[in-house]
Amino acid sequence: MAAYLAYMTERLVWIKRVLKPTASLYLHCDSTAGHYLKIVLDVIFGVQGYRNEIVWKRTWAHNDPKRFGRITDAIYYYNVSNRYVWNTQYAEYSDEYIQKFYRFEDERGRYRLVTLTGPKVSAGDSGSTWRGYSPTTSGRSWSVPKRIVRNLGGDEALSWSIKQRLDLLDEHDYIYWPPKGNVPQFKQYLHEMPGAPVQNLWTDIDRLSPQSKERLGYPTQKPLALLDRIIRASSNPGDVVFDPFCGCASTIEAASRLDRKWLGIDITIHAIKRVARARLQDRLHLVQDNDYVIDGLPQNWEGAHELWNQDPYQFQKWCVEQVEGFVNVKKTADDGIDGRIYFDMPGEDVLQCMALEVKGGGNLSITHVRSLNSVLQFENIQMAGLISLREPSKRQMKNFKQTMALAGDVEIGGKTYPKMQMLTVIEILEGARFNMPSPAGRSDTGYDSDLWNAPQSQ
Numbered sequence: 001m002a003a004y005l006a007y008m009t010e011r012l013v014w015i016k017r018v019l020k021p022t023a024s025l026y027l028h029c030d031s032t033a034g035h036y037l038k039i040v041l042d043v044i045f046g047v048q049g050y051r052n053e054i055v056w057k058r059t060w061a062h063n064d065p066k067r068f069g070r071i072t073d074a075i076y077y078y079n080v081s082n083r084y085v086w087n088t089q090y091a092e093y094s095d096e097y098i099q100k101f102y103r104f105e106d107e108r109g110r111y112r113l114v115t116l117t118g119p120k121v122s123a124g125d126s127g128s129t130w131r132g133y134s135p136t137t138s139g140r141s142w143s144v145p146k147r148i149v150r151n152l153g154g155d156e157a158l159s160w161s162i163k164q165r166l167d168l169l170d171e172h173d174y175i176y177w178p179p180k181g182n183v184p185q186f187k188q189y190l191h192e193m194p195g196a197p198v199q200n201l202w203t204d205i206d207r208l209s210p211q212s213k214e215r216l217g218y219p220t221q222k223p224l225a226l227l228d229r230i231i232r233a234s235s236n237p238g239d240v241v242f243d244p245f246c247g248c249a250s251t252i253e254a255a256s257r258l259d260r261k262w263l264g265i266d267i268t269i270h271a272i273k274r275v276a277r278a279r280l281q282d283r284l285h286l287v288q289d290n291d292y293v294i295d296g297l298p299q300n301w302e303g304a305h306e307l308w309n310q311d312p313y314q315f316q317k318w319c320v321e322q323v324e325g326f327v328n329v330k331k332t333a334d335d336g337i338d339g340r341i342y343f344d345m346p347g348e349d350v351l352q353c354m355a356l357e358v359k360g361g362g363n364l365s366i367t368h369v370r371s372l373n374s375v376l377q378f379e380n381i382q383m384a385g386l387i388s389l390r391e392p393s394k395r396q397m398k399n400f401k402q403t404m405a406l407a408g409d410v411e412i413g414g415k416t417y418p419k420m421q422m423l424t425v426i427e428i429l430e431g432a433r434f435n436m437p438s439p440a441g442r443s444d445t446g447y448d449s450d451l452w453n454a455p456q457s458q
Contacts, residue, residue, distance in 0.1 A: 005036055012044050015244055021081040024234035028056075028222070034074040045078040052077040056226065057203040075230075089233050090195030091204055102190045106173075113176055113185040116166075118143035125162045133182045142166070145186060148174060198229065205229070218248035218275060227254035235260055249276035256284055269318045270327065273297060301389075304425045308360040308389055316358040319387045322428050324439035325356050337375060343437040345382065346413050351440055354383035364388050364396070369403045369420075376419060382410050385434050386422040412437050 015025065025045065029037055042050065054075040062069035102110040121127060122141035127134070135141050144165045149157050153168050160168070169175050169186070176185045205225045208215045214224055231241055231254055241255035246264030248271065255262040266272050272294060280286040288294060298304040298318060308315040317327045320339030327339045340353040357372050369386065376384040384407075392400060404420035411417075421434050 001033065001036070004033060005040060008037060009040050009044070011244060012040060015242075016044050016080070018242075019080050022083050022085055023080045024051075024084050025076075025078045025080075026230050026234070027076045027078075028073060029076070030073050031070060034076075038076060041076055041078055045080065049078045049080065050076075051079055052200045054200050054202060056205065057201070058205075058207040060206070085234050085236060085239070087233055087236070089198040089229055091198050092195050093190075093193075097196070098190065104187075106187075108173070108189055110190040111187045112190075114188050116143060116175075116184055116186045117141060128162060130163050130166050131182070131184070133184065144169070145188075148192070151192075198233075202226075202229075214250075216248050216275060216279065218271075221248050222250050224250060224254050224257075227251050228258065231255055231258050231260060246276060247271050249279045252276065253279060253283060256280075256286070269297065269314055270321060273318075273321055298429075300429060301426055304389060304429070312360055315360050315389070319358045319389075319425065319428070320356055323356070323385070323387070323423070323433055325354075337379070340381075341385070341434065341436065342440045343412075344440055345437070352382045352412075354385050354434060354436055355379060355381050356385045356387060358387045358389075360389045364390055364392055366396075366399055366403060369400050369422075373403070373407055373420060376407055382412070382419070383417065383434075383436060384420050386420075387425070387428070388422065389425050391424055391426065 012027075019025065025041075027037060027041065038053070054077060056073045056075055057071055058073050059071050062071050064070055098110070101112045104111050104113065117135040117138070117140040119139075120141060121136050121139055126141040126143075127136045128142075130142070142162045144162060146158060149160075149165050149168060152172055153160070153165075157165065157168060166175070166184075170184075174187050176187050178185070205223055208221060208223050212223075215221065227250055231251075235241060235258075237259040238261065240261045240263065241251060242263045243251035244265045246252055246266050249264060252262050252264045264272075264276060266276070277288060277294065280292060281288070286292055298307050304315065304318070307318060316338045320327050323341060325339040325341040328337060337355045338358045339356040341356065342351040342353045345352040355372075355375055357368070357375070359368055372384050372386050375381070386400075400422055404418065404422065407419040409416045410419050415437075417436050421436075423432055423434065
């Protein structure tokens with residue numbers, strides 16, 4: 001927990017530094033660390049920046065042994081300054097609410113009766129007598145709905161006197177006069193109301209179901225409806241939405257659909273290169289380098305070498321995914337099988353694979369080739385591929401090819417493929433790929449959740 005809080009604190013400090021004074025921050029978490037993160041946020045954004053703890057009821061039932069079921073998460077909402085953007089959000093009225101309060105109906109539709117006065121006495125225009133009734137007798141003053149006045153008389157009507165505005169409402173049958181007494185009431189029509197203002201308890205947005213069309217299989221994927229509400233509330237069209245943990249790009253999709261500009265960052269190459277990019281292409285029909293750019297991925301050998309120096313595991317993931325492979329779930333650093341490329345094989349009920357080993361640092365030797373050959377012998381796989389950051393010498397390459405040739409070939413679908421193959425990073429950057437059947441696992445969304453968590457055997 002201490003390591004996680006240190007990790008989040010460092011990132012929240014940098015997030016605060018790049019946010020505009022008009023910006024807002026929403027941080028989603030569960031009960032495990034929420035109370036700790038609240039303190040961190042108070043320190044970084046200031047207690048005065050705190051606006052809400054939103055409780056999101058993300059599921060309807062949860063069986064937690066020997067405790068109350070945990071069905072809510074927290075979303076902490078902060079502002080950088082008092083100049084923040086705010087757009088009130090509304091939710092649909094429930095049927096029970098409509099039946100209880102909108103009990104009347106006329107040719108215009110269903111309506112409820114509400115008072116035309118507000119608290120406090122006023123000696124000015126809002127305390128004047130209209131058609132025999134003075135609100136000051138009840139310790140109140142006139143409160144005329146501006147939205148309806150504007151709809152009926154335009155912006156100019158907002159500058160009229162209280163009596164003129166009340167006359168306008170009465171003329172258009174928005175005022176109800178009771179049979180007894182002289183206290184007028186306003187006819188608030190259901191179809192003219194935006195809905196119920198959203199409060200800090202959100203029960204109307206469920207988590208993604210396994211059958212949802214949105215679902216990509218990404219572990220922490222959020223529903224678009226959740227992000228849609230947040231983005232609408234705290235930004236306007238043309239504003240920038242920034243997600244520093246963008247994962248499968250749900251925030252990016254929601255922002256794009258709402259005509260916002262966006263930036264997304266993720267620490268994993270898999271999320272950016274395979275999931276986010278595929279989502280932008282398949283769901284939003286955006287074209288890389290035309291509608292958006294991806295920065296931070298190696299574009300040349302120097303970039304690949306720098307990635308290896310920074311994080312060998314991320315380098316391995318980048319290499320595996322460049323050749324349409326899937327990274328092993330178990331995190332390793334240049335030790336053992338680093339990934340697999342799955343493919344269909346006629347006559348087999350399950351997918352077959354090519355095992356991949358990535359070598360980044362140190363000198364590549366014939367020992368590595370022989371080791372990969374052992375994997376081919378004992379792992380019950382069809383093919384094996386070696387990816388090297390370093391360029392072998394001509395003599396080394398000759399020895400490698402001779403040793404690999406000893407493994408023989410495999411026939412798949414009437415075609416013959418070498419069982420053992422090798423590619424260098426430079427060759428991959430130039431577009432070379434392993435000689436094998438077409439890789440499996442790319443669905444219509446560009447992301448197959450089952451293969452992403454593919455088992456370590458066929």
